[in-house]
Every structure is written in C-alpha cells, then in structure tokens.
Amino acid sequence: GESVGLHLPTLSVQEGDNSIINCAYSNSASDYFIWYKQESGKGPQFIIDIRSNMDKRQGQRVTVLLNKTVKHLSLQIAATQPGDSAVYFCAETMNRDDKIIFGKGTRLHILP
C-alpha cells in the first residue's frame, strides 16, 4: 500500500553543521513530494517541494533531493541553527489523487 516513512525518528546535529533528514516512500506512482516543518505547539509549515520530473531543488538554506530509482527523498539544511529545531515531515501525493500522505516525522535536535 501507499506509505511514507523516515529512517531516523530523532536526529541530533551540532549548531552550524549541515543536517540531512531522510525519507523513504513506497508508492512509485507518487509525483509530488513536500517537506514540512512543525515547531512545538504549531501547525506544520511548508518548507520546500519537488515534483517527480526533478531530482534536486534548492531553497534558502534547504535542498531537497529525490531519487526515484530507490524511492528516497532527503532534506538538507545548511548551517543548522537553533531555530531549525522541530519535527520534519515528508509527504507525498499523486497528481491524479486528492490525498496527501504524511510520514511519521523526524525530530531535529540542535546541539549547542
């Protein structure tokens, strides 16, 4: 069935280092992927998205990589800051479908 999962439930990173959060998806028909950030007590906030016709997309300090061969998605955060502490979710959907399927989330913990 359709599923989106994450390899690591918690990731601890030194402030200033780069963070890499990984996500595996099982539905090869998914063609749109999104990363969301959720801070404590708040709703998820869109970070960056990527469509299946791309393998890389960059934003401000963030990069999403998509490897369709192994059905893997990653979020890279450059120069991690204390404000990056949050739970990060990947999500997938298909253009012909109206549902977005979320993964379970990875907590990013920033070490001083």
Add this chain to the structure above:
Amino acid sequence: NAGVTQTPKFQVLKTGQSMTLQCAQDMNHEYMSWYRQDPGMGLRLIHYSVGAGITDQGEVPNGYNVSRSTTEDFPLRLLSAAPSQTSVYFCASSHGHPNTEAFFGQGTRLTVV
C-alpha cells in the same frame, strides 16, 4: 491576512458528547482538509474537500462528518466522542489541487474522557 483559523484551541469532551471543530480560511483556497496527529503516527487524513459542496473520505474518516457549504469554512463534526479520538486536529487549505503548498491552522487539542 489570517490564513487558516481553527477554533477552539483546546477542548475536553466526555465520552458520547458531540461537538464541531471549526476551520476557516481567507485565501479563497478550493482544497481543504482535516488531519489528526497522534504521537508516533504523523498526520493522518480524516476528510477533505476539493471545493464547496464536495467532500470525500481520507484514511481515518470513521466517527467524523464534514460539510463544505462555503469556500471559506470546513467544519469537522464528532458525532459521539470516544477516547480514541483524543488527538490534535489540524485543518489545512491549498489553492486548487493538493499538489501545491498547503497552509495549516494552529491545531485543536481534543481530549475525550
């Protein structure tokens, strides 16, 4: 610009009670959806709507009803609350198909005792 507004922020219900969680957006988005978030479970889709007058079920629709009489509002009704419905509920909206950026509300924390 308020974005997506959910009310109430917190609610305690007794088993068997009914209530409505409100969601309103002022961005003229066609697509709206409700999720529940439980520890270790991520966000699970309850119901969604692709436009006024149209609703459909998500992954976990049992025990919930929705309606979409206007573009702006998408209330979620709990018919007879159960402890298993204790969760944090999020409403989201996006322009057109969900293959675009979704905006989330701040959430409603519901406890059923």
